[in-house]
Amino acid sequence: MDIDALRNAHPDHWMRATAIRALALDAVAEANSGHSGMPIGMADIATVLWSKHMKFDAANPTWPDRDRFILSNGHGSMLLYALLYLSGDPQITLEEVKNFRQWGARTAGHPENFHADAIETTTGPLGQGISNAVGFAMAEEMLRARFGKKAVDHMTYVFAGDGCLMEGISHEAISLAGRYQLGKMVVFWDNNDITIDGKVSMADRTNQVQRFKAAGWHVQEIDGHDPEAIDAAITAAKKSRKPSMIACKTHIALGHAAQDTAKGHGALTDDEANATAKQGWGWTAGPFDVPAEIKSWWEGVGSRGAADREAWEARMGELSERRRAEFDRVMSGEAPKKLSATIKALKKQVSETQPKVATRKASEMVLEVVNPIMPETVGGSADLTGSNNTLTADLGDFDETNRKGRYVRWGIREHGMAAAMNGMALHGGIRPYGGTFMCFTDYARPAMRLSALMQVPTVYVMTHDSIGLGEDGPTHQPVEHLAISRATPNTLVFRPADAVETAESWEIALRQGSRPSVLSLTRQGLPTVRTEHKTGNLVERGAYVLAEAEGKRQAILLATGSEVSLALAAREALQAEGIGTRVVSMPCWELFAEQDEAYRKRVLPAGPVRVGVEAAVRMGWDRWLLGERGREAKAGFVGMDSFGASAPAGELFEKFGITAENVAAKVKGLL
Amino acid sequence: MDIDALRNAHPDHWMRATAIRALALDAVAEANSGHSGMPIGMADIATVLWSKHMKFDAANPTWPDRDRFILSNGHGSMLLYALLYLSGDPQITLEEVKNFRQWGARTAGHPENFHADAIETTTGPLGQGISNAVGFAMAEEMLRARFGKKAVDHMTYVFAGDGCLMEGISHEAISLAGRYQLGKMVVFWDNNDITIDGKVSMADRTNQVQRFKAAGWHVQEIDGHDPEAIDAAITAAKKSRKPSMIACKTHIALGHAAQDTAKGHGALTDDEANATAKQGWGWTAGPFDVPAEIKSWWEGVGSRGAADREAWEARMGELSERRRAEFDRVMSGEAPKKLSATIKALKKQVSETQPKVATRKASEMVLEVVNPIMPETVGGSADLTGSNNTLTADLGDFDETNRKGRYVRWGIREHGMAAAMNGMALHGGIRPYGGTFMCFTDYARPAMRLSALMQVPTVYVMTHDSIGLGEDGPTHQPVEHLAISRATPNTLVFRPADAVETAESWEIALRQGSRPSVLSLTRQGLPTVRTEHKTGNLVERGAYVLAEAEGKRQAILLATGSEVSLALAAREALQAEGIGTRVVSMPCWELFAEQDEAYRKRVLPAGPVRVGVEAAVRMGWDRWLLGERGREAKAGFVGMDSFGASAPAGELFEKFGITAENVAAKVKGLL
Known part of the structure; x- marks a missing residue:
C-alpha cells in the first residue's frame, strides 16, 4: 500500500483519520493487549462517516434522535474510544483512553454499553452488533410511524468484520433486514481478508456481495481508504429504501509492518515497528498526543450535531403535552400507571373463575390486557405464534407497509430474534418480548446472555417448558434449561404455577429496567392454585x-x-x-x-x-x-x-x- | 395441483410414493400428533432418491460404505420411518410405525439416532441435520483419502426445509461445504413456501438459489413432484465437484384439503379430510395397509444394495490384514492400545519436570503425543488456533487439495463446527475435537446438547475458561458455562488443575464411545500440582x-x-x-x-x-x-x-x- 499516495491525495483527511490510528496504536501498546489493526484499517471510513454523516451531539450522547453507531467487530474498541475522545464525549477522556483495558476504566477490552452513555451496545461476541442493529432499525421505524418523522428520524450505522459475517447469526440478521426493508440501516463490511488464523480464504470463500443481494440488500463496493468514495457510498446508502451494505476493501494495520497479516489483527506492541508506522503515516506527535488543530477539528465534528439536537427539541416542543409526555415515558422505559390495576383485575377474575389453562395461555390472557395499555410493547415469535401464544388482537404485523405493526414474524431465527430484541430495548421506546420453545433457549443463548450483561429488560416467552411438551420428544423437551437461565447472572427466571402467578410474573417483567426476564411456561393445562384473590404480588x-x-x-x-x-x-x-x-x-x-x-x-x-x-x-x-x-x-x-x-x-x-x-x-x- | 395429472403421468411411481403418504397420514392420525404435510410433499423426491440412487442395504443398515440419508427437517420423521419400513429395515416394523410417538417406540416424534441403526442422526432442532451433513461429507473425504476409494466412496443426501435454511447455523454449514468443495453432499430443499406461522414470505424473502451460489454451490431448480426431473437433477448433482443444492418446488400436504397451508404442516387428523385425500391419491388400501405389489417393490429397493455391499466386502478383502484391522478399529471408535502407555509417559515426564503451563498448553502437549498414534483424530478451531492450542505438527490443513489434512479451519463458526463434529463422529472412523473460548460454548450450545443426546464422543476444547482470560472482559469471560455444561445430561466436563490432570482428562475423553467431553482449560499458566507420578488415572x-x-x-x-x-x-x-x-x-x-x-x-x-x-x-x-x-x-x-x-x-x-x-x-x- 502506498501510504504516501494516500497522504498526498487527501492530506487533511489523512491526518484526522490518523489521529484515530495513533491513539489506537498507543493505547493497545500501553495496555500490552487489544486489537490495533482494525482501528487503523477502518479509520478512514469512521472519519468520513462521523464528520460528514453521523447525526450526533457529543455533549449529549443520549439524545433520542441521534444516529446510532454500532461497532459489531467490537474487538476494535479503540476505534470507538478514539472517536469519542476526539469528538469531545464527556465520559471518554484522555485519561480513560490511557487506561484502556484496566480495572475500573470505561474503556474496556470490548465496548460495554453500561460503561459510557455513547456506547450503544456491548459487542465482542461476533455477529451480535449487526443483529442488535436490526432491532435498532426496527425500533426507529416503529417509533417514527408512531410519533412522526419530526420526532424520530435517524440512521443505524454498523461496522462489521469477517467474523461477524461468518457467524450464523449474521444470516438471520441480514435476512430479517432484507425482508423488512430496513432502509435506514447501513453496514460497512471491513473487507480486509484477514482473521486470527490467517487469510479469510482459508476458511471462507463466500461471495458476500452476492449473498447480501440474495437477502434483498443494496450493495456497493468501494476502496475503504478513499474518503471521496466512502462519502459517495454513504450518500447513496442513505437514499436506498433497502438496507445497505458497503463492502469496503481495506488493509488491516495499514502502513504498519504487520499490515495485511493475521499478526496485524492483534496487539501491535513492538515499539520500533510502531514508531516506523507512525513515521510512515507522517504522525510526529508523542504518545497519546493529538495536535491541537486536529483535536479542535474533531471537536467541531462532535459539536456540529448540537444544532440538529436543538432543532429536534424545537420540533418536539410543537407536540402536544400529552404526546411529548408519552414519548418521554416510553423512552424512559417506565410502565404506565394503569399496569398495576390492570393486572390486579385480571388476577381477581382468574382467582374467581379458576380456569384450567396452560401458563402459555395464561400469558396470552395477560398480554391481551397489557398490550392495549402499553403501546411500547412489541411482540413476536420465532415461527411458533400459535404455540407461544404471543400474538394478541390489537398488535398487527410489522412489515414494510405497516410500520405501526407491533408483532414481528421473526421466522425460524431464535438467535436473531433475541439479538434484535436487545437492540430494540437498547434503542429505547420499545419493550420487546418474543417467544420460542424453552428448549430453544439454546439457539438464543449468546444473545440472552448479552441481555443480562447489558442490563436490558428483554422478555423471553419460553413455552413448552418440560417433558409436558410430550410427543415431540427429547430434542424439544428442556431439562437443563431452567438451570442454564438461573446460572446466568442478572436474569430473572419465572416459572409460574398458574394464571395468577403468570400475571404477577409478567407484571414484574414489565417493570424491569435493567434485567431480562425468562418466562418458563407450560404447554399443558394447569389448575388454578391461587384460588384466593390477593391484591399484593406474591411472586415479587x-x-x-x-x-x-x-x-x-x-x-x-x-x-x-x-x-x-x-x-x-x-x-x-x-x-x-x-x-x-x-x-x-x-x-x-x-x-x-x-x-x-x-x-x-x-x-x-x-x-x-x-x-x-x-x-x-x-x-x-x-x-x-x-x-x-x-x-x-x-x-x-x-x-x-x-x-x-x-x-x-x-x-x-x-x-x-x-x-x-x-x-x-x-x-x-x-x- | 392437478393430482390426477400427476397420477397419470407416472402411475407406478405415484403409487409407490403414495405408500409413504398414506403411512404418514395414518401414523400421525393414529398418534393424534406429528407432521403430515412434509412426508406427503417430499414423498416423490424420497422415492426417486431411494429407489434409483441411494446406496444402502436395508438388512445391513450399519454397512460403512452406505450413502448417508439425513432428514434435517426432522419433524417430517414419518417420511423416514415409512421409507425404512417399506424397504424392509429390520428394526422399523409395521408395529413400530403404528406406535409412532409412543413410549418405548423406535419411531419417536423426531428421528433419534439411538433408536434405530438406520437413523443416521437426531434431527428436529432445525438446521442441525444439514450441519451434521457437512461433517459426514468431510469424514467421507478424509477416510477416502486415507483408505482409498475402494473402501470409502459414498454420498451424503440431506432433506432440508425452510426452517433449516432460516436458522443461522445453515449459513455456517453452507459456507463450510462451499469452501471445502464437499462435492458428495447433496441438499434437497423442500421449497413449499410454508412454515408454522404461514407463508414463508411473511418472514423470509431470501433468494435461496442466489444464496447457495454465493457460497460456492452447484444449484438446480426443479418440480419436486416430477420423478424424471428429480432423477435427472440427482444425476447431475452426483457429477458436480461442488456441493449441490436442488431447489424442489413442492406442495406441502399435496392433494389434501390442507395442501399449501400452514395447517398442512402439522398433524392432519380429520378423518373425513384424510379419506378424501386418499381417494384423490387413488389410494384404496386400509389404514397402515400397503398393497403387496407395492411393498414388494419397495423391498426390492431395500435389497438392491446387497450387491453393492458384497462388492465392497470383496474389495475390503483385498486390503492387507493390517489395513483392514485399522479400518475396523477406527470405525469401531476403539482407541489404540498404545494410548495408555503414551499418556503415562507424558504424565511421568510432566510430574518430574513440573512445568508451569496453562492447561490449554498442556492440552497441546497431550495432542502432540496423541495425534501421531491416533490417525483418526481430526482437530480444528473456530479461528482461534493459536489460542486454543489445537494444532499439532503432523496434522496438516484439510482442504480441497489435501483431503488427508486432519486439521479443519472452521472459521468463526462455533455452532457449525460443533454440529459438523457431531456428523463426523456419527459417520464413524473419525474422532473429532474442536476449540473455541469457553464463553462461546454459548454459540455452540444447541449442537453440544445434541452431542450428549445423540451419545457421540465429540471433544470440545474450551480454553480461556474464567476471568483468568483478563483484558478481553466480561463478554469473553465464562462464569456460568461450567454450570451449563454440567447441567446437561450425559456430558463429561473436565476442568484439570495442571498438565497431569489434563493428560488424564484427555485419555478419558479419547476412550469415550457414547458421551461428549468438554475440556475447560486455562489461558493462564498454572503450577504442576501432581508432582508425584502415579501410573493410575486419578481423574477417572x-x-x-x-x-x-x-x-x-x-x-x-x-x-x-x-x-x-x-x-x-x-x-x-x-x-x-x-x-x-x-x-x-x-x-x-x-x-x-x-x-x-x-x-x-x-x-x-x-x-x-x-x-x-x-x-x-x-x-x-x-x-x-x-x-x-x-x-x-x-x-x-x-x-x-x-x-x-x-x-x-x-x-x-x-x-x-x-x-x-x-x-x-x-x-x-x-x-
Whole structure:
C-alpha cells in the first residue's frame, strides 16, 4: 500500500483519520493487549462517516434522535474510544483512553454499553452488533410511524468484520433486514481478508456481495481508504429504501509492518515497528498526543450535531403535552400507571373463575390486557405464534407497509430474534418480548446472555417448558434449561404455577429496567392454585407459602410451575397420613434470594425435611433444599436426571416418576 | 395441483410414493400428533432418491460404505420411518410405525439416532441435520483419502426445509461445504413456501438459489413432484465437484384439503379430510395397509444394495490384514492400545519436570503425543488456533487439495463446527475435537446438547475458561458455562488443575464411545500440582484427595482447575495456624457422581467444614458442599456471583476476591 499516495491525495483527511490510528496504536501498546489493526484499517471510513454523516451531539450522547453507531467487530474498541475522545464525549477522556483495558476504566477490552452513555451496545461476541442493529432499525421505524418523522428520524450505522459475517447469526440478521426493508440501516463490511488464523480464504470463500443481494440488500463496493468514495457510498446508502451494505476493501494495520497479516489483527506492541508506522503515516506527535488543530477539528465534528439536537427539541416542543409526555415515558422505559390495576383485575377474575389453562395461555390472557395499555410493547415469535401464544388482537404485523405493526414474524431465527430484541430495548421506546420453545433457549443463548450483561429488560416467552411438551420428544423437551437461565447472572427466571402467578410474573417483567426476564411456561393445562384473590404480588418475593402444614410441620415441599399442583396433591396424601406438610411455590429464585434472611427463614425454616419438585435437573436446587450454609434439612428431589422421551405428556410424567405418589414417598423415606 | 395429472403421468411411481403418504397420514392420525404435510410433499423426491440412487442395504443398515440419508427437517420423521419400513429395515416394523410417538417406540416424534441403526442422526432442532451433513461429507473425504476409494466412496443426501435454511447455523454449514468443495453432499430443499406461522414470505424473502451460489454451490431448480426431473437433477448433482443444492418446488400436504397451508404442516387428523385425500391419491388400501405389489417393490429397493455391499466386502478383502484391522478399529471408535502407555509417559515426564503451563498448553502437549498414534483424530478451531492450542505438527490443513489434512479451519463458526463434529463422529472412523473460548460454548450450545443426546464422543476444547482470560472482559469471560455444561445430561466436563490432570482428562475423553467431553482449560499458566507420578488415572474417579490434612481434619477445600493451586496455598496458610485441611481436586463431577458411595464418603467425609473454590458461579456446587442428602457439613464457596470485567487477570482474581486469603478466611468463619 502506498501510504504516501494516500497522504498526498487527501492530506487533511489523512491526518484526522490518523489521529484515530495513533491513539489506537498507543493505547493497545500501553495496555500490552487489544486489537490495533482494525482501528487503523477502518479509520478512514469512521472519519468520513462521523464528520460528514453521523447525526450526533457529543455533549449529549443520549439524545433520542441521534444516529446510532454500532461497532459489531467490537474487538476494535479503540476505534470507538478514539472517536469519542476526539469528538469531545464527556465520559471518554484522555485519561480513560490511557487506561484502556484496566480495572475500573470505561474503556474496556470490548465496548460495554453500561460503561459510557455513547456506547450503544456491548459487542465482542461476533455477529451480535449487526443483529442488535436490526432491532435498532426496527425500533426507529416503529417509533417514527408512531410519533412522526419530526420526532424520530435517524440512521443505524454498523461496522462489521469477517467474523461477524461468518457467524450464523449474521444470516438471520441480514435476512430479517432484507425482508423488512430496513432502509435506514447501513453496514460497512471491513473487507480486509484477514482473521486470527490467517487469510479469510482459508476458511471462507463466500461471495458476500452476492449473498447480501440474495437477502434483498443494496450493495456497493468501494476502496475503504478513499474518503471521496466512502462519502459517495454513504450518500447513496442513505437514499436506498433497502438496507445497505458497503463492502469496503481495506488493509488491516495499514502502513504498519504487520499490515495485511493475521499478526496485524492483534496487539501491535513492538515499539520500533510502531514508531516506523507512525513515521510512515507522517504522525510526529508523542504518545497519546493529538495536535491541537486536529483535536479542535474533531471537536467541531462532535459539536456540529448540537444544532440538529436543538432543532429536534424545537420540533418536539410543537407536540402536544400529552404526546411529548408519552414519548418521554416510553423512552424512559417506565410502565404506565394503569399496569398495576390492570393486572390486579385480571388476577381477581382468574382467582374467581379458576380456569384450567396452560401458563402459555395464561400469558396470552395477560398480554391481551397489557398490550392495549402499553403501546411500547412489541411482540413476536420465532415461527411458533400459535404455540407461544404471543400474538394478541390489537398488535398487527410489522412489515414494510405497516410500520405501526407491533408483532414481528421473526421466522425460524431464535438467535436473531433475541439479538434484535436487545437492540430494540437498547434503542429505547420499545419493550420487546418474543417467544420460542424453552428448549430453544439454546439457539438464543449468546444473545440472552448479552441481555443480562447489558442490563436490558428483554422478555423471553419460553413455552413448552418440560417433558409436558410430550410427543415431540427429547430434542424439544428442556431439562437443563431452567438451570442454564438461573446460572446466568442478572436474569430473572419465572416459572409460574398458574394464571395468577403468570400475571404477577409478567407484571414484574414489565417493570424491569435493567434485567431480562425468562418466562418458563407450560404447554399443558394447569389448575388454578391461587384460588384466593390477593391484591399484593406474591411472586415479587420469589417464593412464598402457598399451603401451610396442618398439625406439626414435618415436611416442606418446594415446587415451581406445573409441579406446584403436583406438590399440593402430594401434600393432601401426606396430610391424610398425619404428616404435616407445607407447600412453598418458588416462581422466581432470584427474587427470593434477594429477600432478607428473616423472610427466607420464615418460608424455609430449618428442621422439616424438604423435597423439591421440578420436571428438570436438580442442578441449583440444593441451595434451597439443603440450606444456604448447610446442616438445615434432610432433603430429596423429584425431577429429571436424563433427557426426556417421545410419548404423550401424561405418560412421560408417570414413566419419569414425577408424580404426587413419588413425592409423598420421598418425604416418607426421609422422615 | 392437478393430482390426477400427476397420477397419470407416472402411475407406478405415484403409487409407490403414495405408500409413504398414506403411512404418514395414518401414523400421525393414529398418534393424534406429528407432521403430515412434509412426508406427503417430499414423498416423490424420497422415492426417486431411494429407489434409483441411494446406496444402502436395508438388512445391513450399519454397512460403512452406505450413502448417508439425513432428514434435517426432522419433524417430517414419518417420511423416514415409512421409507425404512417399506424397504424392509429390520428394526422399523409395521408395529413400530403404528406406535409412532409412543413410549418405548423406535419411531419417536423426531428421528433419534439411538433408536434405530438406520437413523443416521437426531434431527428436529432445525438446521442441525444439514450441519451434521457437512461433517459426514468431510469424514467421507478424509477416510477416502486415507483408505482409498475402494473402501470409502459414498454420498451424503440431506432433506432440508425452510426452517433449516432460516436458522443461522445453515449459513455456517453452507459456507463450510462451499469452501471445502464437499462435492458428495447433496441438499434437497423442500421449497413449499410454508412454515408454522404461514407463508414463508411473511418472514423470509431470501433468494435461496442466489444464496447457495454465493457460497460456492452447484444449484438446480426443479418440480419436486416430477420423478424424471428429480432423477435427472440427482444425476447431475452426483457429477458436480461442488456441493449441490436442488431447489424442489413442492406442495406441502399435496392433494389434501390442507395442501399449501400452514395447517398442512402439522398433524392432519380429520378423518373425513384424510379419506378424501386418499381417494384423490387413488389410494384404496386400509389404514397402515400397503398393497403387496407395492411393498414388494419397495423391498426390492431395500435389497438392491446387497450387491453393492458384497462388492465392497470383496474389495475390503483385498486390503492387507493390517489395513483392514485399522479400518475396523477406527470405525469401531476403539482407541489404540498404545494410548495408555503414551499418556503415562507424558504424565511421568510432566510430574518430574513440573512445568508451569496453562492447561490449554498442556492440552497441546497431550495432542502432540496423541495425534501421531491416533490417525483418526481430526482437530480444528473456530479461528482461534493459536489460542486454543489445537494444532499439532503432523496434522496438516484439510482442504480441497489435501483431503488427508486432519486439521479443519472452521472459521468463526462455533455452532457449525460443533454440529459438523457431531456428523463426523456419527459417520464413524473419525474422532473429532474442536476449540473455541469457553464463553462461546454459548454459540455452540444447541449442537453440544445434541452431542450428549445423540451419545457421540465429540471433544470440545474450551480454553480461556474464567476471568483468568483478563483484558478481553466480561463478554469473553465464562462464569456460568461450567454450570451449563454440567447441567446437561450425559456430558463429561473436565476442568484439570495442571498438565497431569489434563493428560488424564484427555485419555478419558479419547476412550469415550457414547458421551461428549468438554475440556475447560486455562489461558493462564498454572503450577504442576501432581508432582508425584502415579501410573493410575486419578481423574477417572472424578475427584480425589490431592493433599491430606495434617493433624485433626477440620476443613476440606474442594476446587477445580486453576483454583486447585489456590486451594493448596490456602491449605498452607490454614495448616500454619494448626487447622488441619484436606484439599480435594474435582476435575470431573460426573465421574465422581458415578463412584460408589463408599468412595464418595471417603473423599468427602461428613463433619469438617467444606469450602468450594471455582472462578465461576456456585450453581451446582451445593451438592458437594452440603452433602447429597443434607446435614453433612457447614459450607461456603469462593467464586463469582456476577459477570467479570476487563482488566489484567491477576487483578481480576484480587478484585473478585478469589484468593487464598479469602478461602482461608471463609474456612475460619465457618469453624
